[in-house]
Every structure is written in structure tokens, then in C-alpha cells.
Amino acid sequence: MNKKAVKIFLFLFSICLIAKAQTNYHSYVDPKIGTQGYGNVIIGPSCPFGMIKPGPDNSKTANSGYKANPKLPLIGFSQLHVSGTGGGAKYGNISVMLFASNQDEIEQSSLIKDEKVALGYYGINLIKGDINVAITTAPKTAFYKFEFKNKSEKALKIDAGAFLNEGKSLSEEEAQFFIGSEIEIISDHEVIGHNSVRGGWNAGGPYTVYFYATFDQPFENFSTWKGSTITANQKLQYNTGEKTGALLHFKKSGSSILKMKIAISFISTAKAKQNLVTEVRHWDFDQLLKETEQRWEQELSKIKIDEKAPIEHKKMFYTGLYHTLLMPVDRSGENPLWKSDLPYYDDFYAIWDTFRSSSPLLTLINSERQTAIVNSLLDIYQHDGYMPDARSGNSNGRTQGGSNADVVIADAFAKGLKGIDYNLALKAMIKNATVSPGGNEEKEGRGGLQDYLSLGYISDKYPRAGTRTVEYAYNDYCIAQLAKGLGDSTNYYCYKKQSGNWKNLWRDIENNGAKGFIMPKDSNGQWIDSISCTLNKKTKVPFDPTNNVAGECVCWWCGFFYEGSAWDYSFYVPQNIPELIKYTGGAESFKSRLDTFFNKNLYDVSNEPDFLTPNLYHWIGRPDLSSQRINEIIKKEYNSSPKGIPGNDDSGAMSSWLVFHMMGLYPNAGQNYYLINSPILKESLIKLENNKSFKIIAKNLSSKNSYIKSATLNNKPFTHTWLTHNELVNGGVLVLEMSDKAGDWGKNVVPPTQE
């Protein structure tokens, strides 16, 4: 057996072992959660970090390709999607569609009914022709089962030119642009081809998806097309920069159930075939579905929650965990850009979203995976020059704010992840902090770095100057901590100093009773009071701390802040919250500011900048108020319905926030502790990789008893309102005594600030 085969054998063997102690956590996963409203998660199946993500498409502009709207006809099932994203869609390559006709037409669509969705499974009935479609998937191979119920014509199209969100003019900045496609019928049951596209939300470079498709029945005749010309029996439509595809007609006399396996690769069609042969040798749909369920079971069973928890909570929790583990995507062995023995991950979409809670969650339950992801970031740095923020389609296309891969590294270091070259990592971080990315100052690294280094802040010359300044300051803190850990005192002091740069944009103005906000400043040091609009007819609007005006007065990416206001970002000093409290006027003012923030709906549940903010009450000795806010947020904003995620899930970022808080923990990413707050779940057991486990028990938890009265860790009184990573991974039991009233627990301690 070769290495790959051994791996697969071990995987299948482990499935047998797991099957014996079957827990079926995966049955709590409902992939429909987040598919309506703002969530934008994929509804189709995927393996954990799976490369192929087959699923239905009924909208070329929907981020997941699919809108839960029965009036929209389905146009096909494409093989790549991203989950939970916003902005211009990406992927949607290589589309398959069924039809029950002997007439060849390129455009095919059908209304749908009887949608069935479960982990690893998507099923639907195409009303036109009465065809049932079921999909499951391996990491790189999708498996489709089609039942032609009216037993007449059985036809299938493979559209090698298909993808989402096609742009016609280069001015459409988040559109995908067609480059070329190819299709070839290589036998009476096999089709290969490729699809090359560039752009998409992250404005990435070109990428090519190769595919190999095989059927369990031969087709008896076929046509292929190029552009709008369909040609019968033409086996090859080679790539001339036009759209190509195939229309396959199967024998009526054959089984009414037709099966197709389709694998993808970013290397070649031969590699795609090899992926298929390696992953799925059989034609047993149910067997593959079971294998996929077991792949997930291995991941989901890392955290065991209270068996008596309401099904609503079980669904929310395990679906949250599932969403967190969809992306980035493991493309090891599929990197067309360089040869490396290191793992290769793509679709960091975006680290700006996921560094806060997704990465820390993965570190906790699968540090080997997180180590692989960090190593892939460093390999990208070595070969592409910078670590990415929003890498997708093999391209560091875009940054939203800071160079937050720095936080991912610092988090790994703070939590002792082994097998990472931290000296190389420090170089990668210092490159972010010292070498301007150039061009549009948005592809990678730190845009506006010249300003930051010379002025100590980003001036209004650059978009997202506020977001960038406060995030660079935290990124600098992360660099300082790593430098300190590696004994590099020069860089420690330098970046420690820079980590206070948020103060350079702190303006002593009042708004809604709070004083002091991160506000825009020009390069001469003059505060900016109003913004010149480019989008609407008002020439100037006053800069208001409650409103970023991005998307209204200036473009979405052009505001002083990204996805937030001065209210949001003036809480973002995770490196030194005590200092922030001083700046706001002390503990009382800070409490009042937080109260105003939540009470006046200035808090934005749907985007990431506020992820840590509900926990900030901890720093004024009021963890009860943190818990109260978090409980309110979860109750009001999250549920197990298709609309159960209150914003773009952002590759599971929102979901990971929920998972942590349901257990009563939340990380301050980049630092080595978790804040403790009132759990939603009575019990959570984290199975640690050192074969220990850590259990959190919320004793007497009820809707009334929602305050932590006292705590014990391994039967000893525990007065900290945070848990260090070491305390957690040493294993044990944290018992939180719940009560209907806030007590003194946590009143006299504040979480640590590492100097």
C-alpha cells in the first residue's frame, strides 16, 4: 500500500471503531441553518475542510449559488462553493444539470420540490422531467445519484464554462471573469475538462479547476458545445477561450437510476481522476454518505455536550461546529503554484473574520489541523511574499483591515502549538509590518503602511484608515509577544511601543454620553469632521461616531471603518483593555459606554469587529453583565432555523462565536486565555488531544439561574473569570455554580494583560 492507501485504510478502520461507539453527533447538524436570511452558508454537502463543495445553484449572484426560494428555477449543481461569504460571489465552477429530453439545448433549468438536507447529503426533485437528485461527497470527489422517475429520456449536461457572478467589464471589481474552458468525452462513460476563471470577491488571480466525471451507465450518444454551437458526436472542444460543455444521452433501457462521480483537481484532469480513484472506488452512494458522516463524527465528537440539552441547542451547537470546519479548504497536493512538502490550504475567506474565534476553536479541538493551517500560511509567505488575509482561488487577493494572520501566529505561539517555525513566522509578521504591499495597497500586508510608520496612524488618504490603525496596533502587539517569546528584545520593544498607536486616533469628543472615539485624521494631524461623499448627492456629511457612512456616502470599502462605526472600533483594543478603560474615563464611564452601546443598538451582531465587546464587562469586574449581554444576543439572534445566523457566517466565524459562548468560554485571540461567562449548555466536555478532557458544568443553570455565583476548578475555588489555555489543556472540571442573581464572583479580578 502506498502512503495514501495506508491513510485511507486507517481512516476506514477508525470509522469501524467509531461506529462501535456510535454517538451520531452529526445527526444534530442541520445544514439548513444559515441558508436563509443573512447567513449565506452552503446547503450542499462537504467533508471537513473539503476541497469539493457540490451543491445546487439557482442564482448566479448568490454567494452560495443558492437562494431558498422555490420560485427560482434550479440551473445546475456546481462543484465549488464557499460558505457564509458576502460581497461578489466566487467559484460555482463546472455545473451539472439533468433533463429528460432528447432535444439538445445548452440552457436547462427546472423548478424544484422535496428538498432534503442533512449533513453530507443534499436531495431534491427536479419537477421538469420528475428527476430526483441526491448528492454526497468525499473530500475531492462528489457523488451524484439521479433517479429519472418518468423512465423516459435520461440526459445530463456538464457545463465546463459555468461559474457564478460573471463580469463583463473590468470595472466590476468583485465579479469573476471567464478565461477559458475545455471538455472532452474520453469514453462512453467518462468526461474530462477544465474551467479557468479569475476575480471574484477577493479580486484574485486566475485559477483553473480540472475535473474528471464517470458514470455507472454508458451514454449512447452525446453532443458537445462551444460558444452557442452544439455539435453532435464531437468528442473534444479544446480551450479557445470560449465556453464549452457536453450533453450526454443515456440508454432508456438502462436502470432509471444513474450515478455519477465527479472529482476535481487544481493540477490536471489526470490528477482529478486519481483523486476519484483514491477516494471512491465503489458505486455505493450510501456507503460514501456513511463515510462522510463518520469523517464529521470524528471532528464533532471532540466536544460532547449535555445529552439532555434541548434539541434546539444541540442543533445550534453542532451545526456551529460543522460550519466552523468547512473552511479554509485543505488543498494539500493540489497547489499548482509551487512544490512543497508542507500542507496547502486555500479559501481563507477571510482571516479578518476567522482569526477571532474560528482559529482558537480549531486549536482547541484539532491543534494538528491548526498547525497545518499555520504552516500553509508560512509556506504562502515564502513563495508568494506575504501571508494572506483573504486568499481564495490560489491568490492573496485582498485585505479587509489589518494583517491579522499575525494574530493567528501569535495565538498558535501563545497556546504552544508545536511543529511551527516561529522564527520564520516572526519574519513573515515583520514583513507585514515593514514592507508596503504597493499597487492598490489592498492585496496583502498592510495598506497605508507608510503613513502608519511615519505618522503612527493611517491618514484619511487611505480607505479603512480607522480599522487599519487599530488592527495594526493589535497586530503589532502580536509581533511583540512572539518576539519576546523568541528572545528578540529589540523587536519586542519596537512593536510593543507601536501597539499603542490606536491612541493616535483617539479624539476627545462626546457622543451619546460617551467621551473619546477613534476618529479620522489627515496626514497633517488635523481631525476630519466631515466626509466628502462619492455615492450620493450630498457633497459632505458630518463624520458621526454611530455611522461609518460606507455604502451610503462612500463605497463599502471606502469608509474610515470596515463593517463598523467609531462606536464599534473604539472598543477594539484587545491588547490593553485597562488602558482603553482609562481613556474612556474609568470603570464607571466604561460601563456606561458599554450599556449605551448595547441598549441603543449600536452593537452590530452581524459583523466581526464586535465579537469580543460583550465580554469587556469582565475588565471592570462585572462578568455578570458580560454574561447577560451574551445571553441576550444568543437568545435574540441565533436559533436553529434557516435564518438562525444573524449575519454572513463568514466561513464559520459567526458559528464559532456561538459555539464558544454556548460552552461559556470566549478567547481573546492571540492571547493565552478564555473568558468565562454563563454557558447556554449545562455541560460541555472537550476531549483534549493529550487524552485528557476538560468539562464545564453549569450547575443549576436555568433560564432564571443565569448568573455565575461561584466557581471551582477541579474542586478548588476558582475566582478568576478567565481560564488560561494551560489550565484548560491540563484537563479537569470547571463547575460554575449558577444563580438567579449576580453575586460577587469576578468583582475584584480582571483578565490579564500581558506586557
Added chain:
Amino acid sequence: MNKKAVKIFLFLFSICLIAKAQTNYHSYVDPKIGTQGYGNVIIGPSCPFGMIKPGPDNSKTANSGYKANPKLPLIGFSQLHVSGTGGGAKYGNISVMLFASNQDEIEQSSLIKDEKVALGYYGINLIKGDINVAITTAPKTAFYKFEFKNKSEKALKIDAGAFLNEGKSLSEEEAQFFIGSEIEIISDHEVIGHNSVRGGWNAGGPYTVYFYATFDQPFENFSTWKGSTITANQKLQYNTGEKTGALLHFKKSGSSILKMKIAISFISTAKAKQNLVTEVRHWDFDQLLKETEQRWEQELSKIKIDEKAPIEHKKMFYTGLYHTLLMPVDRSGENPLWKSDLPYYDDFYAIWDTFRSSSPLLTLINSERQTAIVNSLLDIYQHDGYMPDARSGNSNGRTQGGSNADVVIADAFAKGLKGIDYNLALKAMIKNATVSPGGNEEKEGRGGLQDYLSLGYISDKYPRAGTRTVEYAYNDYCIAQLAKGLGDSTNYYCYKKQSGNWKNLWRDIENNGAKGFIMPKDSNGQWIDSISCTLNKKTKVPFDPTNNVAGECVCWWCGFFYEGSAWDYSFYVPQNIPELIKYTGGAESFKSRLDTFFNKNLYDVSNEPDFLTPNLYHWIGRPDLSSQRINEIIKKEYNSSPKGIPGNDDSGAMSSWLVFHMMGLYPNAGQNYYLINSPILKESLIKLENNKSFKIIAKNLSSKNSYIKSATLNNKPFTHTWLTHNELVNGGVLVLEMSDKAGDWGKNVVPPTQE
């Protein structure tokens, strides 16, 4: 017939027409010129601007893959090469080698004899096995004829993993790095595969070369390999990031002459096959050779020189023209990065070399081609963000000095090239001048731009600060001229002003009797007197105007100047030579400075910065001295031997310098005139595209009569020592009356300086 077929038909038809009026200029081309010494030109065949450049390889580090050293065994014939380059080699992909054995071994080599080289033809005998190899080529398809003279075993290897200059560590900055390869035997006479590599001299990104090879005899058995493992009868070695290849054994009973056609593509193997089928349907080697000769004849016949010229001069002239037309490479329809209706050219290697005389020469004899090249530069700007300097392997990898694509644009505009969107071009140029490239400040655009914009020069913080400053100043002049032509007076005045920035590095010091040089300065405005060495043990060396110390004290790319000294670069003010003359102390000082430059061997014939310098005597009314210097240079440095090019030919840059001067013309690239000097040829006739022609006659030219005494243009006295582009393209006859003494011609005029 489709468009392509019509094109081919017309081409073949035009061959017939040309064949009738056969002139055989191509027979004067000797591809051996420049293959020894410093020239580094390719010895193998190529079509004009041809994509495939098959040729022999006997050195993995030689730029052309080949050293003229009979002691070096030949290791194969690879399909891609660049001509005349220096630094780390690029390409050398997909190697073919013959052997006469039934033993399968991956490494194969043989000593060689009986090399025969002609335009479009390369022939050699492999001593081991006594195998004759002959190669000719179409634009994308190479045609090989092998004669196995000992009539025993006939075997051939295709190495899909081969390429030149392989790097093992990322610190080898100019090495190529392997990514992956694939090979597949698809019938008993067809092999396909691909080879992916990154890096090379221009530090470019990844590129993939696909191939399709077909034989006129079936092979009777085969093996393929991956890594070091050879497996008999295994048809496919799919891409797993290892090197792959095939060993093919042909029937002994078949003809002892085996033919192979191999086509390449940057899109897919199917596209490679299509290229082959489109270009070469037959198996007639001689027919293809004739076609290739005729393709060249079409180009070379644009200039007809004195039929009675010595064969030495004919060879030098037409081989020079041939070298000029090898690169960049026409890859229209082969762009894997974006879809466009515009032409696509790659291997600008580098524009820093070719903007000076190659581009102007092409404009003169094939403006349609030059227009296509300019449009491809603009298409690259639109899709990759910047016009390139040294694009190769589909990647703007590196800049040497200025953003000299600006000069190419200005030259096209000054000479009235139609079919170019000059407004777009101005945007592309202004982007160079305003948006920092970031990263290593060396990939594209203008490195050190922040300095240039704030200080008016590049400080010693940046490598090549001197080269960059003087070239940016000329680039700015080019922007100003285009802006003026388009009626954009704001940009005209802004860039006109900046075009004087060379003065900011003009230091009033004396060296070898000349006063005033471009010298290094720090960002505080302090002159730099000495350079800290990084390469040798001397810690500091004084900065000497005669020596750039790059390659000695600091790395080749790290000097204050690139490929030149302060002496060289202090002549580089092509935008305003009268002002330069003032700065040097007036006409007498300038003459003395030029005399010293040439007499003391400070002039560097082997690199491009001095290309215009011999002509500078024109500006002090001494064109006779320009002519004298040029004559001396050509006589001493150029000839028709293999060592006949005195430096790296740089994609034909040196050769184009020679071609112009042999006719008695030389352009000041970016401006609309040609300086006139004593020709080497008695007559040159340029066939213009408007069906007119321009003839230059050097009446009474002899080794003695080497001075222009007087001139007439179309029978009227002509006192200018330059010819405007309009004067030239209006057609006519320029008669230069030659004499053995310098007369008054040109004493009282100086070439124009466009404000």
C-alpha cells in the same frame, strides 16, 4: 475555412508569391553569430517572434541551454529558450533525447559532431549511437528528423520534468523551481504532458508548458518514469509534484529515419495538439523548413541592402535583423491568465534593453507588429495592474531600472502608430509614476517611487538609485510628451518638470578631467562618498565614478547603477542633451568628456546604457566624431563570427543597435527622429508599409571615405544631421556624400529637443 485556416491559406499563398521573386535574404542569416563569447543567443531554429524555440542543451546553467564546447555532452533538445539573455537561465522545458539502446535509463547524453546551422535549421550528429538530428520549426510546433545511422535500436526519451537552472533553495533568486510534471502515452505514436516551473532570471511566477508529440512511426514498447522509478508499459504518470518522462522504443524494422512533431501550448495539451494540426499537417521536413525560411524572408526583405556589400556585412546585417525579431514572443491565443481579443506577447526580456533600438526598428519595418506589442502591454496593464519591464513566463517578474514601457509608448505615439488607445496608455504610464509597486519594489512600476516623489531622486536606501533616478526622469519626459499630445496640460507640466530630476543627483565633482556626475545621495540630501560592501572583506570602498562596484563590493543588482558607472549614466539625459551639455561645462568640456570616455575605455560596449552615447557628438555639431566612434565600435566589436556580438544580445537589443548603425541611422527612442551617421553599407532600402520606400545611399563610401561631407534628401540639400520619422516614412532617397575628411556638415545644427 475558419479564421485561422484563412490566415494560414493566405500565408501559404503569400509564400508562393514571394517564392516567385526569391531574394533569399534569409540565407545571409547565420544563427551561429553570437553563440560564443558573450552573445548568449539561441542556436536552434525559431520563427519570427515564435513561441516554440527548440534547440540543443548541453549546460543546465547556460542561458540558451547550450555552450559551443564540443567536450560538453549533449543532454537533450528542449522546446523553449530565450535568446541573448544573462543572469539565471529561464525555460528549457520538455526535453527530447535519442539513444540507440534497449536499456531504459533516464539520464542520456552524447558527445556531438557535424553541427550544421542555418536560419530555421539545426543539425547535429550524436556520436553515441551515431544518430543524426535535424530540427526546424513552425511558430508553435517543432519538427524533428532523426536518422539512426547504425540501424540498430531506435529509442527516444521525452523528459516532461526537464528545465534549465534548477534551484534547490529559495535563496537562489534567479533559479527556476520545479512545481510538477505529467506525461501520458495516448496511442502508439502520441505522447502528451506538461511541465510546471516558477522563477528564473526574472523571478517570475509559475508557468505551465503543455505539449503534444506525435511520430511518423509507431513505437512498439515504452516505459514511463516518475522520480527515479521507471515502469514498463505504464501509460500515465499523473502530476504529483515529481519529475516524469517517457522512454519510447521504435521497431527496428521501420525506417531508420524517425520524425517527430511536437507542439506546445500554455493552455492545455488539447490546445497543443490543435496548434500542431493547424500548423503542420504533413510529414515533410523540407517543406516546413522552406515555410519557415519564407516567414523570415517576409520580415527580412523589408530592408534591402546593397547587393554588392561584402558577405560579412550582409551576414552581420541580416543576422542582426533576425536576432531583433526573435522576441518578445507572440502568444496570442495562449494566455492562460485572462480572456482578451487583444494580442498577447510574453518574454519582454527586458524592455530596459529593447526600448532603445529594438522597438524603434520594429516600428520602422513592421508597425503592425509593434502596435500589437504595445496593445499587449496595455492589456497586461489592465489585467495585471502594471505594464512590465521584464515579463517572462506570463509574469511581470522584475524591473531593472526605469518604467521603460513608458518610452515604448511615447515612441509609438511620436511615430504616429494607429490602433492604440493612447488615453489608456497615459493612465498606464501615470500609474507607473504614481503608484508604488510595493513588496521588493522590483517587480513592476517604479521601485523607490516614494523617494522620487518626495525628494526628487532615489536615495541610497534603494538599489540602483542612480539608474532609477535618471531613467524615471526620462520616463517622465515621455509621459509629458504623450500628455501634451493628448491635450492634458496639467500632466504635461507636472511631468515636464519632473523630467529634470536627474539634476538632483548631479554632483559637482571631478573625475578624469570631467566635472559633474550623477552620484549617490542619502535621503537627507547628503552626498555619499563611500559604499559599504557586503560581498568582500573590505568594509567600505570609495564611490568612484568609473566603477559601480556592483558585483564586486555589493551584489549585481545592489549597486547605485545597473550595468554601468557614473561615467555611463551621466550621459543619460536623452530628453535634454543641450541642458546636459551646459551642466558639464559647455560644448568644449562635453567634447573632451566624450573623448575621455571613449579613449580611456570607460565606454561599455556590452551593455545598453551607452547605446545612444556615441551619437552625442551630434549635439555639439560634430556628427563626424559620432560617426568615427560608431565606426570604430562596429569594426572592433562586431563581426560575423560566433563571437561577433560583444555582450549579451538581450533579445536582439545589441543586434538592433548594429542594424540601425549599419544603415547610418540611430533613433533617440521615444522621440520622432533618427540621427544620421556614416553608414557601414553603401545602400539600404527600407520598404515602407505605405508602399513607399526610403533609400539611404552612402556615395563614395570606402574605408577611407568614412565622413559625411554633405547630404541631399530627394535631391535637395539636407543640412540636418537627423531625419524625422515623417521625413523617413514619406519616402525618398537620402544621399550622403562621403569623404575622407570631416567637413562642415552638421557643424551648425543640433538635433531637436521637444519641449
